[in-house]
Amino acid sequence: MWDIIKWTFWITIWVLVAAFLHYTLPQNDIVRITDTYEKRVDFGENSLFWAHPQTGETQNTVNRDVFFIQAIKPNGRPMVYRNEDTGWGWPPYFKFDTTNLQTQAADLKSTKANPQWVAMKHYGWRNEFFTIFPNAVHARPVAGPDVRIIPWTAISVLLVLGCVVLAIWSRWRKFRAKRVDPMLDDMEQGWDETSAKASRWWNSWKGPRG
Amino acid sequence: MAALARLILILFVVLTVIYVSLSLYSRSKRRARLERTWDNGVATGDNDAIAAEGLEDFVTEYFADPSRGANAIDREGFIKAGLADYDDSLRRKLILGVYVVPILLIGTIIYFTNFN
Numbered sequence: 318m319w320d321i322i323k324w325t326f327w328i329t330i331w332v333l334v335a336a337f338l339h340y341t342l343p344q345n346d347i348v349r350i351t352d353t354y355e356k357r358v359d360f361g362e363n364s365l366f367w368a369h370p371q372t373g374e375t376q377n378t379v380n381r382d383v384f385f386i387q388a389i390k391p392n393g394r395p396m397v398y399r400n401e402d403t404g405w406g407w408p409p410y411f412k413f414d415t416t417n418l419q420t421q422a423a424d425l426k427s428t429k430a431n432p433q434w435v436a437m438k439h440y441g442w443r444n445e446f447f448t449i450f451p452n453a454v455h456a457r458p459v460a461g462p463d464v465r466i467i468p469w470t471a472i473s474v475l476l477v478l479g480c481v482v483l484a485i486w487s488r489w490r491k492f493r494a495k496r497v498d499p500m501l502d503d504m505e506q507g508w509d510e511t512s513a514k515a516s517r518w519w520n521s522w523k524g525p526r527g
Numbered sequence: 528m529a530a531l532a533r534l535i536l537i538l539f540v541v542l543t544v545i546y547v548s549l550s551l552y553s554r555s556k557r558r559a560r561l562e563r564t565w566d567n568g569v570a571t572g573d574n575d576a577i578a579a580e581g582l583e584d585f586v587t588e589y590f591a592d593p594s595r596g597a598n599a600i601d602r603e604g605f606i607k608a609g610l611a612d613y614d615d616s617l618r619r620k621l622i623l624g625v626y627v628v629p630i631l632l633i634g635t636i637i638y639f640t641n642f643n
Contacts, residue, residue, distance in 0.1 A: 405530040
């Protein structure tokens with residue numbers, strides 16, 4: 318039974334870590350930009366999934382105008398991005414050029430008949446149920462919808478993270494074998510001895526029949 | 528600017544913790560090396576063991592120094608002098624790179640996100 322609990326616990330932890338990394342690390346989508354707009358957003362339950370106002374403006378307002386970029390994916394389905402500053406906050410994209418990016422996106426608009434494909438670098442998720450949008454970070458024109466883009470940043474971040482985790486884990490294992498396990502063995506032995514003594518004392522009261 | 532101040536504060540605290548831990552760790556490793564040099568090399572007169580720890584330069588300098596006096600050649604004095612020598616070294620100053628690297632990283636990210 319404890320095994321199942323242990324497994325569930327660790328799997329939950331790793332799923333959360335994977336989800337966090339999937340949300341935060343940059344991805345590239347190839348899309349065709351159809352329009353850009355700006356909309357007033359009142360932050361409610363999903364305020365965790367919005368970023369910051371432009372650096373230098375009033376922070377922590379209850380609502381503000383947010384840039385959006387509408388696009389169509391190669392399979393014909395829509396994808397809408399928001400375009401917000403991350404500034405000096407989290408995630409550490411240090412994105413200050415939101416208005417510039419909006420201008421570039423507007424310049425890359427195209428029609429279905431004459432498409433201009435754009436590689437949209439973004440982070441975050443699109444979820445219609447919670448109305449959250451991925452945050453566009455960078456837009457550059459590409460030749461076509463089948464261009465192969467290798468996510469170098471994500472790969473290097475994951476490699477570094479993997480090395481750090483491995484370093485910590487291997488040191489923890491050595492530490493555990495050297496210090497914690499002998500101490501636990503001693504404790505267990507001490508407990509067994511105490512428990513045996515207690516049994517003998519109890520049995521001495523129960524008498525020869527017990 | 529408040530967000531920038533907050534970032535700087537967090538970075539400073541975290542990097543100071545890392546710097547202090549790394550500094551103490553590095554110094555303790557040097558101390559262990561000095562102890563091994565003395566126990567395996569100087570005390571037994573085994574020059575290969577001294578060379579194995581890589582501190583021959585310091586050992587020759589220590590024993591050649593006339594200001595030490597004949598009575599000062601003991602284990603504690605040797606280790607103390609070795610650590611003083613380490614304190615002045617370039618290696619110790621390089622640990623300050625812990626502060627420099629994240630700043631460079633942030634600068635690179637800012638360049639590639641905003642100006643490329």
